[in-house]
Amino acid sequence: xxxxxxxxxxxxxxxxxxxxxxxxxxxxxxxxxxxxxxxxxxxxxxxxxxxxxxxxxxxxxxxxxxxxxxxxxxxxxxxxxxxxxxxxxxxxxxxxxxxxxxxxxxxxxxxxxxx
Amino acid sequence: xxxxxxxxxxxxxxxxxxxxxxxxxxxxxxxxxxxxxxxxxxxxxxxxxxxxxxxxxxxxxxxxxxxxxxxxxxxxxxxxxxxxxxxxxxxxxxxxxxxxxxxxxxxxxxxxx
Numbered sequence: 289x290x291x292x293x294x295x296x297x298x299x300x301x302x303x304x305x306x307x308x309x310x311x312x313x314x315x316x317x318x319x320x321x322x323x324x325x326x327x328x329x330x331x332x333x334x335x336x337x338x339x340x341x342x343x344x345x346x347x348x349x350x351x352x353x354x355x356x357x358x359x360x361x362x363x364x365x366x367x368x369x370x371x372x373x374x375x376x377x378x379x380x381x382x383x384x385x386x387x388x389x390x391x392x393x394x395x396x397x398x399x400x401x402x403x
Numbered sequence: 404x405x406x407x408x409x410x411x412x413x414x415x416x417x418x419x420x421x422x423x424x425x426x427x428x429x430x431x432x433x434x435x436x437x438x439x440x441x442x443x444x445x446x447x448x449x450x451x452x453x454x455x456x457x458x459x460x461x462x463x464x465x466x467x468x469x470x471x472x473x474x475x476x477x478x479x480x481x482x483x484x485x486x487x488x489x490x491x492x493x494x495x496x497x498x499x500x501x502x503x504x505x506x507x508x509x510x511x512x513x514x515x516x
Contacts, residue, residue, distance in 0.1 A: 294445075320503040331407075331494055331507035332446065339503075377445050383503050390436065390459060391505060393445030 290315040292380050294394025301368050302402055309397045311378035312360040318380040320389060321354060321361050326375045326396075335376075336363070368401045375399070405429065407508030409495050415514045416485055424480040424511045428497030435478050436505060437470055438494040446494050452478060485515045 291314040301307050313321075319340040324332035338345045338352045338361065345352050351364040365372055375396045383389040408427040416422050428435050434453055438446035448462040452472045460470075467485075472478040482489055492512050496505040 292445075322504070324507070329509075331509045334504060334506065337504065379445070381503065389498075389503050389505075390448040390451055390462070391438075391446070392448070395445050396443070 290318060290380055290382070290392040292378060292392050292394045294378050294397060296397060297395065298398045298400070300400045300402060303368060303370060305368055307363075307365045307368055307372070307399055307401075309363045309376055309378070309399075310360060311362070311380075311394050312358075313380040313392075314359065315380070315382060316356075316359065317382045320381045320383050321352070322379050322391070323350075323352060323363050324377045324379065324393075326377060332377060365399075368399075370401050370403065373399055373401045407495055407497055407506055409493075409508040409511050411511060412509065413512045413514075415516065417516050418485060418487060420485050420515075422482050422485060422513065424482075424493050424513070426478045426480070426495030426497075426508060428476065428478070428495070429506055431499065432497035432506075433475070433500045434498045434502075434505075435472060436496040436498075437478070437480050438496065440492045440494055440510070442491075449480070482513075485513075487515050489513060490515045 294311045322337035325335045326332045349366045354361040378394040379391040381389040410425045437449040440446045451459040455475045467483045470480045492510040494510045496507045498505045
């Protein structure tokens, strides 16, 4: 089955700096890669996603890049703010027509944005 | 609109007891997923429903775990003879037909004493 590895496990940046979180996956058939933000005591919240037919996607301060050949994808947050502090999870799934798209998650990155 | 809701938010039980956890998906979402999240880990897939049927239950750890979705909306995750190792946050997610995107609820924190 799919295996997703995520690094780093913790990341501390100063407000205004950029943060980068990296993930690798094992199943070359995976074709959907979402990123979730989880705050303490809450469920994961989707912040951005990318599909395998796209190399990069951006939404305001957040961007995701995908390298299918190397089987890795990254989350980039620019101009970090204290409210970006949370645990971030990458995930991967294989969505075939009419079948399930269960997500396999990484182990998470705890991001702390300091003033 | 209303998101995915889960009840109870917290459940404390004793080893050996039976528990039921409820998930109300976003209205109109046909797919419903259950995941389990242990402390410091990412969510792990348990079971997926498309409509009323369990399309994939490969993540259920053993036969003490069972889930139903009788009318294709609300789902209940049932755990028999609970063990301390079952303590975790149980997350539910739903998605629209033919969509990859999964929307998560707040989870139920289960503690087995």
